[in-house]
Amino acid sequence: MPTSVNSAKPVILEIEGLVAGYSTVPILHGVDLDVREGEMVAVVGPNGAGKSTLLKAILGFLPVTEGRLSVNNWSALHRRPEELIAHGVGYLPQVGNVFPSLTVAENLRMGVYAAPKSFDSRCAAVLPLFPGLSVMLGRRAGVLSGGERTMLGLARALMSAPQILLLDEPSSGLAPKIVSQVWEKLVELRLSGIALLVVEQRAKDILALADRGAVLVGGRVVKAGPCQEWTLDEVGHLFLQHAS
Ligand SMILES: Nc1ncnc2c1ncn2[C@@H]1O[C@H](COP(=O)(O)OP(=O)(O)OP(=O)(O)O)[C@@H](O)[C@H]1O
Numbered sequence: 001m002p003t004s005v006n007s008a009k010p011v012i013l014e015i016e017g018l019v020a021g022y023s024t025v026p027i028l029h030g031v032d033l034d035v036r037e038g039e040m041v042a043v044v045g046p047n048g049a050g051k052s053t054l055l056k057a058i059l060g061f062l063p064v065t066e067g068r069l070s071v072n073n074w075s076a077l078h079r080r081p082e083e084l085i086a087h088g089v090g091y092l093p094q095v096g097n098v099f100p101s102l103t104v105a106e107n108l109r110m111g112v113y114a115a116p117k118s119f120d121s122r123c124a125a126v127l128p129l130f131p132g133l134s135v136m137l138g139r140r141a142g143v144l145s146g147g148e149r150t151m152l153g154l155a156r157a158l159m160s161a162p163q164i165l166l167l168d169e170p171s172s173g174l175a176p177k178i179v180s181q182v183w184e185k186l187v188e189l190r191l192s193g194i195a196l197l198v199v200e201q202r203a204k205d206i207l208a209l210a211d212r213g214a215v216l217v218g219g220r221v222v223k224a225g226p227c228q229e230w231t232l233d234e235v236g237h238l239f240l241q242h243a244s
């Protein structure tokens with residue numbers, strides 16, 4: 001499944017046969033997926049396919065009942081989210097990606113709450129990537145535009161110096177011009193060596209950007225591999241075929 005360019009790179013995140021869901025209701029039915037160092041992997045699928053559930057299960061927000069999950073060969077099963085973060089996993093949730101009542105600086109501080117002494121050094125590393133945020137550090141996050149919030153969410157997730165970022169629909173609710181800026185930022189992050197696992201509704205855009213893709217329908221990966229050549233027709237057909 002990996003591309004020839006990336007197949008020699010070490011695997012950062014490895015998922016095998018993952019079964020997970022909410023209380024007794026399984027949503028993911030045996031998901032296999034891996035992400036290598038510096039690689040962007042896209043997960044696309046229709047509403048309700050289990051994309052957000054997959055990211056939450058990786059992070060340890062939901063119980064995993066079967067399967068294997070490792071980060072840099074460390075078993076990440078049945079761990080708390082803060083342990084995943086300490087092991088190099090960053091997360092931008094689909095909903096509530098910033099704390100609206102806190103300032104921009106306070107949001108960034110939340111990104112290093114487990115290692116508060118690293119705040120200054122991490123700000124020095126992260127803020128140059130987000131020049132717009134540097135001039136609004138005292139502003140309450142709740143008054144930021146949608147695009148600024150997304151950038152703040154990304155910056156907050158980067159504060160813990162992750163090796164891999166899990167992003168849940170980073171383009172959600174944004175105007176097309178702002179979406180392009182988000183894509184540019186993801187490409188920049190990948191070039192800096194951070195691996196990205198990106199869940200997206202905008203399948204066409206993200207499949208063109210990513211190294212590899214996975215189509216998730218009904219909690220199962222129905223197609224996976226290098227994705228630049230995948231057509232929207234083909235992917236849309238899979239959404240319908242497997243949903244019915
Ligand atoms: N807290 C919850 N309790 C029970 N079921 C839930 C809960 N959250 C989500 N689900 C169900 O799990 C399934 C997968 O939801 P999930 O949010 O992972 O989908 P998704 O692929 O991210 O969809 P979308 O593209 O709309 O964000 C859906 O059927 C949803 O109703």
Ligand SMILES: [Mg+2]
Pocket residue numbers: 051052053094168
């Ligand atoms: Mg979702």
